[in-house]
Amino acid sequence: MTETVDARRVEDRVTLGALFVGFLKVSLLGFGGGLVWARRIAVERQRWVDDQEFAEILTLCQFMPGPNIVGITICVGSRLRGPVGAVAAVAGFILIPWTVGLAFGSLCLHYAYLPILQNILGGLSSAAAGLMIATGIRLLMPHRSRQTALLFAALAFTGMVVAKLPLLVVLLGLAPLSIAVAGITSARARTL
């Protein structure tokens, strides 16, 4: 119970400005791996939430559509200061980095016809595509013992890449099946 009291006291001190700056840092530091910095700042440095709460928020965000890291920003902001807190945290995360990134990016794109820049961008996007595939493979590892999970991952991949179906069709087509199979297997696991 004392922990709850302590947590409340921390919340009272958190200003909207602190949320803005905190998530501005998460955004600016988080090349490629924003999650690492979100935890470091929200849990370790500022102690806005504890580890368990952070893990819960992360699960919720993975379960929702959209950029997970924005979701973490919203949840932590609203946990500390309600709706205005969520707005302050998201503004910190997006406003300045977006403006800087758009300016820098459009400058690069303006010169994208230059062969050297074209080559750099080409090498970069090949590497970036690899990182994304690797992230998917990492996420798949905890499910590798469930054959039905591997099947549905493969079906989603095939629907998107081979059949070139729209995302909505792939999701609406496969989600009910996949959820039904998960329900049946977990019911069977319980009866055994």
Next chain:
Amino acid sequence: MKDPTASLVLAAHLALLSSISFGGFPTVLPDVRNLVTANGWATDQEFANFFAISQVVPGPNMILMMSFVGLKVGGILGAITSALATFGPPCLMYYTSYRLWDRFRDRPWQQIVRRGLAPLTIGLVIAGGYVMARAADIGWQRALVTAVAIGMMLGTRLNPLWILAAGGVLGGLGFV
């Protein structure tokens, strides 16, 4: 090319996609690419450039990438509407669902839904990466960069920034 109708079509499409982008925005990349190239808003090459640049600047990568598409389609207003369409709907959903979180935390159905959706999400993330690799890997050298990047990301604890930088340097030196 600065067509306000095109910006609105793009924004509406992005708003829909961001609302169903389970597993993050990379899952909807193939869909966005189809829309963009089918309408002639950007070439495959330009789309790959947007992806590459958004990956090397810090901050909200996918929001930024969609803003580059918006910038191409409708100038600065197009960039702003694309950004809003990309993060606006998910923000509202995150906020609402966080408030409901406590109520449904331990329900078994929630765990079943999560177990069912997770593989689809993952398949879509890999599909997103694969489609970007197909666009970017114009030769076996580039495909090798992608393959090595996958290996390094899975096999080492190296900061991904270094892997990206290595890809850019190899490209700049004309090796790939």
